[in-house]
Amino acid sequence: MAEINIKKGLKKYKEAKKIILGGNMLLSKRPEMFLPDRWPSYFKRSKGILVEDLDDNKYIDMICAVGTNILGYSNPIVDNEVMKAIKKGIMSTLNSYEEVELTKKLLSLHKWAGMAKYCRSGGEANALAIRIARSAAKNGKVAICGYHGWHDWYLAANFKKNKLGNHLLPGLKTLGVNKKLKNTTFTFDYNNIEQLLKLIKEKNIGVVKMEVARNNLPNVNFLREVRKICNKFKIILIFDECTTGFRRCNGGMHLITGVEPDILMLGKALGNGYAITAVIGKKNVMIKAEESFISSTFWTERIGFVAANKTLEIFDKIKPWEKISKYGRYINYQWNKIAQENNLEIKISGYESITSFSFQNKLNQYFKTYITQEMLKQKYLSSNQIYLNIYHNKNIVDKYIKSLNKIFHDLGKIKSKKEILEKLNSPVSHSSFKRLND
């Protein structure tokens, strides 16, 4: 199939790499992570599940902005509410009363919590939660399991032998991070309670922060054990649900496990694409940070609160987690089926509405790049990972699987690196952090 014309997008990204640090703002949206020198890079419009690039190509988006828009891009109801707010004014010397409304909603969904604080990004929310937890904890040392943003407190874990390789991606340097933060953040693996216990005893941990699920649905027994240990050692337990929130139930995914944290972060889906992130927590913990200076001008901006209030109202009505989980399961079934039919061994990871596969062979990264290349020709923004939104339906999924099946058919015949390289029109996609600027 012929390559599509993406000249304008390529030109703009070439310029960007010279004048924007790292080429763009989010590693997961870097063209090199998908298809180096062949990725459309920029969008003009987005609606539901459709994206239009600078060269007027229209794509079906299977990656869906890494999970920000469960209700689809440019959701008319959320957008309308935001536009009404814009007309009334979104900034003033006084505060947005919508922050109080949002707090009432989030606290009613999470009965264990008694206070909230808001910011704009997941990394910020994570740094904020660490500050609150350290204000309340007997000791400031942190044990983490998962990805928790770009800030110094987190990257400090990598002063020890690329420890974040298992939690985010290999190759992250600690350049620019204060070396005095060495031995302040430590990693543990999901489902390894002995490792956590050893860490707590040896390092005198005061705060445990973790994602409740990443590669699989939450392990309730593991979470219960973590809670028990945190109680025993008087450790503040934080669940980072910036990504998992609202994807399985109304609120954090921990609600289906019955295990409650002391602090919780919700992000991404909360404002359906508008920037808003919440930190909620038990009142006796949150209140300990009252004398810590935590404050920012744009945390008062109104749009995030308005968007989140409307998004939560819609979530409550249509329960989108049921639909996105259902089609996630259907995609998993179809992935396994077409892999078997084409003699490919794949491993599926994730939890239904955020799901991915990897090939169980040494050519995984090459195969992934080939899939992105060939799906792009058929006007899909796609790799080996899908973030579902409510616009993914059976028709869309069946068409996507039909296109993917043809590619799996090609891949089933590939036996060597040489053969797959002959089929790639671009360098292989990046699997780790790399320098981009000239």
Ligand SMILES: Cc1ncc(COP(=O)(O)O)c(C=O)c1O
């Ligand atoms: C669990 C988790 N925490 C924190 C973050 C960082 O959020 P942001 O990219 O908004 O800073 C992410 C982003 O992927 C995440 O998945």
